Amino acid sequence: MTYCIGLRLNHGLVFMSDTRTSAGVDNFATSKKMFTWSVPGERMITLMTAGNLATTQAVISLLEERSKTLEERDPSILREGTMFQVARLVGATLREVIDETTNEGQLKQDQFSASIIVGGQIKGGKPTVFLVYPQGNFIEITQDTPFFQIGETKYGKPILVRAYDPDMSFADAIKLLLVSFDSTVKSNLSVGLPFDFQVYEADSFAMGTTRRIDENDKIYQAISEGWGDALKDAFQHLPSYKL
Amino acid sequence: MTYCIGLRLNHGLVFMSDTRTSAGVDNFATSKKMFTWSVPGERMITLMTAGNLATTQAVISLLEERSKTLEERDPSILREGTMFQVARLVGATLREVIDETTNEGQLKQDQFSASIIVGGQIKGGKPTVFLVYPQGNFIEITQDTPFFQIGETKYGKPILVRAYDPDMSFADAIKLLLVSFDSTVKSNLSVGLPFDFQVYEADSFAMGTTRRIDENDKIYQAISEGWGDALKDAFQHLPSYKL
Numbered sequence: 001m002t003y004c005i006g007l008r009l010n011h012g013l014v015f016m017s018d019t020r021t022s023a024g025v026d027n028f029a030t031s032k033k034m035f036t037w038s039v040p041g042e043r044m045i046t047l048m049t050a051g052n053l054a055t056t057q058a059v060i061s062l063l064e065e066r067s068k069t070l071e072e073r074d075p076s077i078l079r080e081g082t083m084f085q086v087a088r089l090v091g092a093t094l095r096e097v098i099d100e101t102t103n104e105g106q107l108k109q110d111q112f113s114a115s116i117i118v119g120g121q122i123k124g125g126k127p128t129v130f131l132v133y134p135q136g137n138f139i140e141i142t143q144d145t146p147f148f149q150i151g152e153t154k155y156g157k158p159i160l161v162r163a164y165d166p167d168m169s170f171a172d173a174i175k176l177l178l179v180s181f182d183s184t185v186k187s188n189l190s191v192g193l194p195f196d197f198q199v200y201e202a203d204s205f206a207m208g209t210t211r212r213i214d215e216n217d218k219i220y221q222a223i224s225e226g227w228g229d230a231l232k233d234a235f236q237h238l239p240s241y242k243l
Numbered sequence: 244m245t246y247c248i249g250l251r252l253n254h255g256l257v258f259m260s261d262t263r264t265s266a267g268v269d270n271f272a273t274s275k276k277m278f279t280w281s282v283p284g285e286r287m288i289t290l291m292t293a294g295n296l297a298t299t300q301a302v303i304s305l306l307e308e309r310s311k312t313l314e315e316r317d318p319s320i321l322r323e324g325t326m327f328q329v330a331r332l333v334g335a336t337l338r339e340v341i342d343e344t345t346n347e348g349q350l351k352q353d354q355f356s357a358s359i360i361v362g363g364q365i366k367g368g369k370p371t372v373f374l375v376y377p378q379g380n381f382i383e384i385t386q387d388t389p390f391f392q393i394g395e396t397k398y399g400k401p402i403l404v405r406a407y408d409p410d411m412s413f414a415d416a417i418k419l420l421l422v423s424f425d426s427t428v429k430s431n432l433s434v435g436l437p438f439d440f441q442v443y444e445a446d447s448f449a450m451g452t453t454r455r456i457d458e459n460d461k462i463y464q465a466i467s468e469g470w471g472d473a474l475k476d477a478f479q480h481l482p483s484y485k486l
Contacts, residue, residue, distance in 0.1 A: 154397030154398050154430070154431075155397050155398070155400060155401055156401075157398060157430045158398055158399075158401070158426035158427075158429060158430055159474065159478075161429055161430060162429075162470075162471050162474050162475070163474055163475055163478050169483075170486050171483040171484050171485065171486055172478075172483060174483070174484050174486070175478070175481055175482075175483050175484070176478070179478065179481070183401035184401075186401060186404055186405075187397070187400045187401055187404060188397075199486060208486075209486045211484075219482050219483070219484055222481070222482045223481050223482060226480070226481045226482070227405075227477070227481060228405050230477030230478075230480060230481065231402065231405050231406055231474075231477060232405070232406055233477065234470070234473030234474060234476065234477045235402075235406050235415075235418070235419065235422065235473075237469070237473060238418055238422070238465070238466050238469045238470060238473065239418075239462055239465045239466060239469070240412075240414040240415060240417070240418050240462070241414050241417050241418070241454075241462055242414065243413050243414055243417070243442060243451075243452045
């Protein structure tokens with residue numbers, strides 16, 4: 001499995017992904033799941049993947065036109081006019097790859113399946129995020145649903161639901177995502193460090209801070225340990241039943 | 244779905260279950276999922292079910308020998324000598340019911356599937372809890388795994404992992420379970436109030452406090468709202484990245 005979150009704030013976007021890929025517990029490795037295309041001053045597009053690694057790598061390769069020689073490449077993801085068109089391109093590519101590897105009659109929710117979060121901003125539009133399904137269709141982020149998760153989404157959802165605030169700073173948003181990721185890592189072996197994150201400031205049309213966080217990261221360690229203690233403290237102050 | 248937790252403390256056991264049953268979002272109802280058999284001074288056995296309602300009701304009916312007339316009933320769950328034997332009886336009964344409704348070749352992880360938590364104490368033994376699988380086999384609680392969850396288990400697991408303490412009071416354990424249930428209810432429509440809980444004090448061989456908590460319960464409301472605020476407070480005090 002995997003865990004990725006794409007989140008929209010009033011002043012920009014935040015993306016975070018883990019890096020564990022596994023085919024069973026005795027066959028796991030580290031693989032990047034976050035990919036960015038940008039034309040400074042004009043567009044910034046970030047994509048995160050969950051699911052079958054052969055499928056997601058094929059999608060990225062097709063988007064980058066790796067089947068062409070270096071001189072011939074002119075990735076259409078850099079030419080689409082809106083983020084909606086980018087999401088359509090990603091959805092069509094994902095569906096094409098899955099269709100190629102899936103036998104007729106097999107369900108799409110199959111071993112070759114994958115899903116994708118793609119977000120960013122193209123000049124003339126607003127920053128936005130889409131969740132692309134294996135069937136190639138997609139949904140867009142709204143004020144009511146200000147974040148998308150893919151992969152192992154359940155463990156880390158309660159804190160997102162409780163603590164998200166559209167006006168929070170990027171630093172607070174990263175902290176929120178780290179708490180969500182830490183809860184997931186503590187409960188599920190298939191999600192693992194290091195984590196990649198990237199922030200995008202609205203109307204900057206350039207990649208914001210991008211960083212990889214590993215298990216030696218002091219702030220992550222402080223958040224991970226501090227959160228456990230903070231939860232216990234918070235817990236002590238709640239009212240109890242008299243039994 | 245469903246959410247049930249069976250938890251062992253050093254001084255006893257705590258059980259909690261939700262009551263929502265659903266066959267799709269437009270067909271849901273309230274149904275008790277916690278059942279108790281006791282012989283005061285000799286044994287106390289509590290069982291919680293998750294899965295297909297026809298399957299779990301059939302298991303309970305068989306255990307209660309409802310196919311016999313009232314005078315002829317002598318449920319063997321009241322005669323087994325140890326909790327291990329009780330778990331074997333429950334496992335065999337569950338498997339029998341599933342086998343009856345499942346066609347040959349169909350997987351057990353099917354629409355008629357179910358799983359069960361059964362715990363308690365029988366004179367001569369210690370208080371313990373078992374998790375019974377649809378295949379009829381089961382695992383016992385240990386010091387390393389001091390609680391079992393069935394149903395929609397993921398949302399509520401992180402707080403259990405963080406805040407469980409084998410020496411906590413029953414009141415604190417109920418509070419912990421309510422936080423775990425509240426996180427689940429907030430994230431998943433298939434788990435719903437009211438919740439049933441029961442505590443069992445080691446070596447009492449009698450039912451402890453048993454109560455149903457609905458949405459008007461003042462303590463639950465205070466825990467639910469207080470937990471959100473407490474999380475936000477705790478979150479503010481964690482360190483942040485400088486971006």
